[in-house]
Each structure stands twice: as C-alpha cells, then as structure tokens.
Amino acid sequence: MIRINPRITEKLAFAFLFFSTLLILVPVFLILVLIFKDGLPALSWEFLASYPRLGMRAGGIFPALLGTVYLAAGTLVFSLPIGILGAIYLSEYAKDHGFKRVVEVAIINLAGVPSVVYGLFGLGLFVIFLKFGASLLAGSLTLGIMSLPVIITSTREALGTVPKSFREVSLALGATKWQTIRRAVLPNALPGILTGTILALSRAAGETAPILFTVAAFYLPKLPQSIFDQAMALPYHLYVISTQVPNVKLSIQYGTALVLILLVLAMNIVAIVIRARFRKRKLW
Amino acid sequence: MVTPEMKICRPKVTVKDLSVSYGRLESLRHVSFEVNEFEILGVIGPAASGKTSLLRTFNRLNDENPAFQKTGKILLDGVDIYEKMDLPTLRKKIGMIFALPAPLPLSIFDNIAYGPRLHNVWKTSELEAIVEKSLRAAFLWEEVKDRLKTPAMKLSGGQQQRLCIARSLAVEPEVILFDEPCSGLDPIATAHVEEAMQELKAKYTIILVTNNTKQAARVSDRTAFFLMGELVEIDRTQKIFTVPQDKRTEDYISGRFG
Numbered sequence: 001m002i003r004i005n006p007r008i009t010e011k012l013a014f015a016f017l018f019f020s021t022l023l024i025l026v027p028v029f030l031i032l033v034l035i036f037k038d039g040l041p042a043l044s045w046e047f048l049a050s051y052p053r054l055g056m057r058a059g060g061i062f063p064a065l066l067g068t069v070y071l072a073a074g075t076l077v078f079s080l081p082i083g084i085l086g087a088i089y090l091s092e093y094a095k096d097h098g099f100k101r102v103v104e105v106a107i108i109n110l111a112g113v114p115s116v117v118y119g120l121f122g123l124g125l126f127v128i129f130l131k132f133g134a135s136l137l138a139g140s141l142t143l144g145i146m147s148l149p150v151i152i153t154s155t156r157e158a159l160g161t162v163p164k165s166f167r168e169v170s171l172a173l174g175a176t177k178w179q180t181i182r183r184a185v186l187p188n189a190l191p192g193i194l195t196g197t198i199l200a201l202s203r204a205a206g207e208t209a210p211i212l213f214t215v216a217a218f219y220l221p222k223l224p225q226s227i228f229d230q231a232m233a234l235p236y237h238l239y240v241i242s243t244q245v246p247n248v249k250l251s252i253q254y255g256t257a258l259v260l261i262l263l264v265l266a267m268n269i270v271a272i273v274i275r276a277r278f279r280k281r282k283l284w
Numbered sequence: 285m286v287t288p289e290m291k292i293c294r295p296k297v298t299v300k301d302l303s304v305s306y307g308r309l310e311s312l313r314h315v316s317f318e319v320n321e322f323e324i325l326g327v328i329g330p331a332a333s334g335k336t337s338l339l340r341t342f343n344r345l346n347d348e349n350p351a352f353q354k355t356g357k358i359l360l361d362g363v364d365i366y367e368k369m370d371l372p373t374l375r376k377k378i379g380m381i382f383a384l385p386a387p388l389p390l391s392i393f394d395n396i397a398y399g400p401r402l403h404n405v406w407k408t409s410e411l412e413a414i415v416e417k418s419l420r421a422a423f424l425w426e427e428v429k430d431r432l433k434t435p436a437m438k439l440s441g442g443q444q445q446r447l448c449i450a451r452s453l454a455v456e457p458e459v460i461l462f463d464e465p466c467s468g469l470d471p472i473a474t475a476h477v478e479e480a481m482q483e484l485k486a487k488y489t490i491i492l493v494t495n496n497t498k499q500a501a502r503v504s505d506r507t508a509f510f511l512m513g514e515l516v517e518i519d520r521t522q523k524i525f526t527v528p529q530d531k532r533t534e535d536y537i538s539g540r541f542g
C-alpha cells in the first residue's frame with residue numbers, strides 16, 4: 001500500500017474542502033451579478049409605482065408588487081398564530097404519546113410536499129369546495145399552510161433553546177405552566193420564532209406554484225378591493241412576462257426579477273439582524 | 285406564651301415513609317423525619333445520595349418528570365402536599381434556591397417582582413416596597429439599590445445567588461429549600477449567603493442541602509445524613525458532628541469516604 005505523507009493529505013483535504021465551499025458561492029454570485037447587470041437599469045421609482053402598459057411590454061409592476069405584499073401579510077395572519085400555538089402545545093404540553101408522534105410525522109411530511117401540490121390542494125379546498133374562488137383569501141391560506149411546518153419547527157427549536165432553569169425558577173415561584181411559558185419562555189424564544197417566521201414568509205413570497213391556481217391573475221387593470229378578489233403577484237408576473245407574452249424587453253424581465261430578489265433578500269436580512277442583535281444581548 | 289423552646293418543637297414539614305424513584309432507579313428509600321418550624325435543617329451526604337431528589341419532591345418540581353414516582357407522604361403543617369394542595373399554592377409556600385444562581389434575563393427589579401406579579405401584585409408602589417424589603421432581607425439592597433434597572437445577569441455570582449434568595453422571599457414563602465447554594469461561590473460570597481440564611485431562620489423554615497459538611501456544621505441547627513437514598517441519621521448538629529451514632533456518619537464527616 002502506498003502511504004502518503006500526512007502533510008500532503010492535510011493540504012489536499014484543505015484544498016478540497018475550501019474549493020467545495022467556494023463552489024457554493026459561485027451560483028449565488030452569478031445569479032446576483034446577472035440579475036443586477038440587466039435589471040438595475042430598469043429599476044426606478046416609476047417602475048415600482050406604475051401599472052404595466054402596452055400589454056405588459058412597458059410600464060411598471062406596482063399591482064404585482066402590492067399583491068405579493070398582501071399575500072405575505074395574509075400568509076402571516078394565517079400561519080403565525082396557528083404555528084406558534086401548535087408548537088407550544090407540542091413542545092410544552094403534549095405528552096410523549098401516540099398523538100404527538102403522529103402530529104410530528106405529519107409536520108415532517110407537510111414540509112416535504114412539493115409546492116405545486118399545495119397549489120392543487122388550495123384549488124380543490126379553498127377555491128372550489130369552500131367557494132372562495134381564486135382570491136387573496138385562498139392564496140393566503142394555501143401559502144399559510146405551506147409555511148406552517150417551517151414556523152412550527154423553528155418555534156419548537158427556539159423554545160428548546162430556552163434554558164430549563166428559567167422554567168424551573170418560574171415554576172418554583174408558584175407560576176402555572178402557562179404563566180411560565182408566557183413570561184419566562186416566550187420572551188426569550190421570540191427572536192428565534194421571528195427569524196423562522198420571516199424566512200418562511202420570504203419563501204412564500206417567492207413561490208409561484210401555490211398561487212398559480214389560487215389567486216394569481218395574468219393581468220388586472222385594477223387593484224384587488226377585498227380578500228375575495230384575485231391579485232397579481234410578482235413571481236407569477238415574472239413567469240408571465242418571461243414566457244407568455246412575446247417581445248417583452250429584457251430589462252423589464254430582469255427588473256422584475258431584481259425586485260423579487262431584493263424583496264426576499266431584504267426579509268432575510270431583517271431575520272439576520274434580529275438574530276445578531278439578540279445574540280449580542282443574550283447573557284446566558 | 286410561645287417560648288423559643290416551644291417554637292422549636294413544632295413540626296413544619298413531616299416526611300412519612302417517603303420513597304422516590306425515576307423509573308427503575310430508586311433515589312430515596314423509606315425516609316421519615318420532621319423539619320421543625322424556624323430551624324435550619326442541614327442535609328448532607330455524598331453525591332447521588334438523594335438530596336436533590338428530596339428537595340424537588342418537597343416543592344413537586346419532580347412532577348414535571350414523567351419517570352418520577354413516589355410513595356409515602358409529605359405534610360406541610362399537617363396537610364398532604366400531594367393530595368390536598370394545588371401546585372402554585374404549594375410552590376408559593378415552599379421556595380427553592382438552586383445550586384447555580386439562576387437569575388432570569390430581566391432587570392434586578394423585574395427578577396424580584398416576577399413572583400409577586402404572578403400572584404397579581406401590579407401596583408408599582410407595592411412592588412417597589414416588596415423589592416426593597418426582599419433585597420434587604422437577602423443582604424443585597426445596599427449593593428444594588430442604585431441600579432435596580434440593570435440586568436440581573438450582570439451581577440457577580442454571589443450577588444446573583446442573593447438575588448435569587450430575595451426573589452424567593454418576595455412571594456413570602458414559609459419554607460425555603462437551598463440546594464447547595466454556595467457550590468459555585470468563593471468563601472466571601474459564601475459567608476454573605478450564610479449570613480443571610482442565619483437571619484432568615486427567624487421567620488422561615490430552612491432546609492439546606494450542602495456537600496460541604498463544614499457549612500452544615502456552621503449554619504444548621506439539626507443535620508440529616510443521607511447515604512444512597514437512605515436517611516442514616518438525623519440529630520442536633522452538634523451531636524452529629526461530635527458523637528454520631530452511626531459508624532457511616534462518622535466516616536463521612538471525618539472525610540473517610542464520599
């Protein structure tokens with residue numbers, strides 16, 4: 001057997017490990033560069049704030065941007081309360097019996113369901129069966145369900161990082177379980193919960209498949225007036241002007257992509273800032 | 285008339301044939317004894333002799349552990365704490381100080397006010413009075429009175445432990461359980477905590493678990509020696525440390541094992 005000098009293997013290992021890490025950066029970098037290069041020139045206040053014109057070959061993306069903001073807000077409304085309350089129940093109250101296991105497995109599976117299946121599910125349940133029609137309500141509910149697993153999982157992780165001693169101190173002072181959760185556990189888990197929630201929302205904001213059949217409109221001449229109206233949304237709008245409408249200027253396509261990416265990026269940065277701040281303040 | 289002698293004879297906590305196990309593992313076996321009102325009972329014994337299990341059975345913190353099982357009874361003023369008392373009431377009456385100082389990530393003020401707020405004291409003036417009184421009783425007031433709004437986690441270890449004592453006092457307990465409260469402290473901080481305990485016994489019944497036999501000798505009125513889940517001996521501290529009845533007690537306090 002050939003014995004290679006461990007100094008050489010060490011160098012080789014380092015080189016391979018570092019190279020692999022570098023490879024992770026390449027696509028991120030390329031995506032950003034390409035989209036910025038072609039999209040930045042299109043970006044203007046005008047572009048963000050005006051309606052599409054000339055069959056979406058000119059003008060701006062205002063209705064789509066607003067629709068996505070509405071959808072993100074709707075998703076938050078439906079998924080955050082249920083996600084947090086469910087996670088608290090599972091982590092703090094549920095006994096380690098069959099029911100808890102079943103719910104845990106269900107959550108894992110829910111997280112693995114492809115987004116287009118959520119779209120079909122939303123179409124079947126909300127749009128057709130519950131007769132909401134293609135609407136902000138149906139879309140938000142669909143995206144909300146899709147976001148639940150991430151919110152539940154990150155909430156449970158955040159609850160798990162709160163030291164046991166905080167709970168025991170609170171209980172030992174005569175607190176009930178709920179008082180303990182409310183006053184000693186949740187405040188210290190909140191940053192983790194918020195981070196997870198924002199990441200889930202940023203994913204929901206960028207999804208096309210779940211909104212395709214449940215809310216997204218090809219083109220609407222006016223803004224949605226209620227939660228029962230259809231809306232345009234950025235990811236779907238991007239798909240439409242890239243593949244469905246001929247002769248759209250490249251700068252408009254890339255400009256739209258850039259706005260979408262900046263929106264998602266901004267949400268992720270907020271999550272990172274919250275986490276960093278908390279870590280600095282945290283003393284245990 | 286209540287003389288000091290009569291006070292000493294009144295049992296505050298009565299333990300009757302208590303056995304505790306976590307699943308198959310037995311950590312207390314058929315233990316019976318009494319804790320008198322306004323005394324400091326020292327509990328000594330080597331590691332894993334069941335001292336912490338005993339304290340956590342007194343305030344029912346063990347109830348959180350699904351593997352926990354117990355037989356026998358614990359009475360507080362004659363009332364069965366497992367049958368006849370709800371958890372918040374019991375834990376308000378029996379406070380606990382943990383081995384490691386455990387301030388909550390709140391200000392000094394909010395740490396002390398945490399308990400009273402649980403029990404529906406919300407008026408700032410009332411809370412201020414409770415905070416000052418509790419901090420004074422724990423000998424911490426002078427050191428922190430000018431910075432009540434600063435995070436409790438910024439205090440030194442010894443100060444944190446006295447803060448925890450003050451926090452317990454703020455809910456006006458009747459019995460206070462100390463689980464090796466000085467194990468992480470230097471001698472000076474230890475002296476401060478012991479001083480606080482000596483003052484407290486005028487108004488509270490104290491059970492002090494310690495793996496420092498000298499501390500038991502210094503502080504406690506009576507001392508109980510536990511070994512592998514059994515109560516070997518309980519008697520006046522002076523007697524335990526001078527003429528122990530059991531050979532194992534003698535071996536332990538003279539440092540021959542454990």
Ligand SMILES: Nc1ncnc2c1ncn2[C@@H]1O[C@H](COP(=O)(O)OP(=O)(O)OP(=O)(O)O)[C@@H](O)[C@H]1O
Binds near residue numbers: 306309333336337349
């Ligand atoms: N939560 C628990 N789950 C399972 N076993 C436990 C638990 N707590 C304690 N035990 C077991 O019970 C026995 C007594 O432990 P306990 O903590 O009461 O001892 P101790 O006298 O306080 O020891 P130390 O001086 O090290 O603190 C040990 O064998 C321990 O392993």
Ligand SMILES: [Mg+2]
Binds near residue numbers: 337
């Ligand atoms: Mg212990």
